Amino acid sequence: MCGIVGVVSNAPVNQLIYDALLLLQHRGQDAAGIVTLLDRKFFMHKAKGMVKDVFRTRNMRALPGSVGLGQVRYPTAGNAYSEEEAQPFYVNAPFGIVLVHNGNLTNAHALRAELFSTDHRHTNTESDSEVLLNVLANELERATRGVQLHTDQLFAAVKSMHKRLRGSYAVVSLISGQGLLAFRDPYGIRPLCLGRNAEGTAMVASESVALEGLGFKFERDIAPGEAVFIDMQGQVHAHQCAEAPTLNPCIFEYVYLARPDSTMDGISVYQARLNLGETLAKRVVSTVPPSDIDVIIPIPESSRPSATQLAHLLGIPYREGFVKNRYVGRTFIMPGQGERKKSVRQKLNAIASEFKGRNVLLVDDSIVRGTTSREIVQMARDAGARKVYLASAAPPVRYPNVYGIDMPTKGELVAHDRTIEEIRALIGCDALIYQDVDAMKRAVMKAAPATAGASKFAGLEASCFDGYYVTGDIDTDAINRMNNNRPRVEETEEDASRLALPNLN
Ligand SMILES: O=P(O)(O)OC[C@H]1O[C@H](OP(=O)(O)OP(=O)(O)O)[C@H](O)[C@@H]1O
Ligand SMILES: NC(=O)CC[C@H](N)C(=O)O
Numbered sequence: 001m002c003g004i005v006g007v008v009s010n011a012p013v014n015q016l017i018y019d020a021l022l023l024l025q026h027r028g029q030d031a032a033g034i035v036t037l038l039d040r041k042f043f044m045h046k047a048k049g050m051v052k053d054v055f056r057t058r059n060m061r062a063l064p065g066s067v068g069l070g071q072v073r074y075p076t077a078g079n080a081y082s083e084e085e086a087q088p089f090y091v092n093a094p095f096g097i098v099l100v101h102n103g104n105l106t107n108a109h110a111l112r113a114e115l116f117s118t119d120h121r122h123t124n125t126e127s128d129s130e131v132l133l134n135v136l137a138n139e140l141e142r143a144t145r146g147v148q149l150h151t152d153q154l155f156a157a158v159k160s161m162h163k164r165l166r167g168s169y170a171v172v173s174l175i176s177g178q179g180l181l182a183f184r185d186p187y188g189i190r191p192l193c194l195g196r197n198a199e200g201t202a203m204v205a206s207e208s209v210a211l212e213g214l215g216f217k218f219e220r221d222i223a224p225g226e227a228v229f230i231d232m233q234g235q236v237h238a239h240q241c242a243e244a245p246t247l248n249p250c251i252f253e254y255v256y257l258a259r260p261d262s263t264m265d266g267i268s269v270y271q272a273r274l275n276l277g278e279t280l281a282k283r284v285v286s287t288v289p290p291s292d293i294d295v296i297i298p299i300p301e302s303s304r305p306s307a308t309q310l311a312h313l314l315g316i317p318y319r320e321g322f323v324k325n326r327y328v329g330r331t332f333i334m335p336g337q338g339e340r341k342k343s344v345r346q347k348l349n350a351i352a353s354e355f356k357g358r359n360v361l362l363v364d365d366s367i368v369r370g371t372t373s374r375e376i377v378q379m380a381r382d383a384g385a386r387k388v389y390l391a392s393a394a395p396p397v398r399y400p401n402v403y404g405i406d407m408p409t410k411g412e413l414v415a416h417d418r419t420i421e422e423i424r425a426l427i428g429c430d431a432l433i434y435q436d437v438d439a440m441k442r443a444v445m446k447a448a449p450a451t452a453g454a455s456k457f458a459g460l461e462a463s464c465f466d467g468y469y470v471t472g473d474i475d476t477d478a479i480n481r482m483n484n485n486r487p488r489v490e491e492t493e494e495d496a497s498r499l500a501l502p503n504l505n
């Protein structure tokens with residue numbers, strides 16, 4: 001899950017895109033980039049790092065034009081260390097196209113070979129997004145051969161792309177001299193929405209928070225399979241380009257990835273997290289008697305809404321026992337286990353008085369590799385807690401995710417092939433309570449307003465919890481191939497042996 005944004009205005013857009021990327025920073029911390037368009041010429045600046053570090057004043061001055069796009073990257077394919085794989089990507093023909101992508105292609109390997117052998121196109125990085133751009137270029141070239149570019153050709157190109165691409169993709173692209181083309185995969189796995197401000201500037205973005213935070217009015221989500229073209233005058237043309245689109249948004253967006261103040265496909269992320277706390281409360285009481293819990297403490301940041309609701313329903317005091325260092329980013333999306341582990345300690349510090357002599361129930365939104373939980377449980381014990389219980393607002397993450405969350409190896413998942421008791425022993429808590437898969441799905445769907453209708457959803461993409469891959473073409477070979485092209489980071493020996501099961505006897 002990266003953050004993407006595109007803008008068509010009649011005033012300079014560099015600052016607007018920068019501000020939107022800041023609002024989407026939680027979706028990617030690894031690299032950032034902006035392209036603007038002025039008189040058919042693209043201006044680009046991209047580099048590794050957070051938005052505020054990547055763009056200095058001199059870089060901003062070198063981004064003129066009233067049309068542009070940007071991205072914050074969380075690598076899921078290719079090389080996390082490569083500056084070249086920061087987005088946007090550029091290709092010179094046809095017309096000149098730049099593109100940003102959120103998601104993960106599951107057939108990038110086959111497409112790369114096909115692009116070379118059949119389409120005679122060269123890609124120069126390991127990024128699946130560069131492959132995606134070249135497929136767009138190829139299909140656009142084919143659709144416009146011998147004719148003037150018109151919206152019909154743009155939509156025909158997206159239609160052909162849907163036939164070639166597999167996996168998840170929310171895309172924003174700029175076509176020099178023409179306008180902005182945005183589209184979403186036929187399963188609607190990754191989010192994308194559209195809005196406008198009082199001056200008539202149009203914006204597409206991954207999350208509604210980017211629109212609302214900048215004074216734009218949210219207009220609508222882009223539908224699965226739909227393409228939206230915004231011409232240079234700001235006029236929006238939309239067309240359904242997929243044959244049988246269905247809406248299956250990624251459930252992990254609601255659990256962890258998105259900001260709580262965003263609404264995606266009609267579902268408020270905050271309300272979904274409150275609901276998850278509510279259903280989690282039922283699981284907690286069936287495992288630990290509430291009278292045995294003195295205090296409920298969230299593991300900041302993302303678990304807070306679920307923890308407040310849980311505490312409210314159980315009638316147990318809610319306390320902020322961990323203080324978060326706001327200058328350390330999100331741990332889960334950092335590349336490399338060593339960095340993630342170190343960051344948990346740097347990021348969270350316990351207030352000993354909230355733990356001393358108490359039975360505490362710690363609440364997290366999810367437990368993936370178990371990095372956070374293991375450190376936090378130990379910190380709670382070090383701070384003097386008597387008993388440390390742990391509850392997760394999401395069920396065990398047992399299967400690889402191949403749609404844009406970097407957790408494709410089963411071996412990395414603390415819950416894979418382990419019983420709850422084994423996981424509990426590994427994490428080191430006195431009781432471990434997980435949400436149930438169906439309860440999680442119901443809790444998120446319950447946050448869909450009656451008017452928008454739960455009926456528009458075919459389901460929620462929840463493969464990392466239930467092992468069901470909505471695109472239907474994910475087997476062990478596909479997962480192995482993607483593993484071979486994962487963002488790789490050097491691991492220490494200690495990291496490698498980290499998940500070895502301790503002797504439980
Ligand atoms: O089991 P793990 O592999 O540690 O992953 C799960 C943890 O990572 C995330 O926190 P993160 O620090 O990324 O972000 P947050 O501040 O939004 O909670 C998530 O909220 C869990 O706390
Ligand atoms: N998280 C994402 O959306 C990643 C986009 C793309 N697959 C990359 O690795 O750069």
Ligand SMILES: [Mg+2]
Pocket residue numbers: 299300301302303364365372
């Ligand atoms: Mg967290």
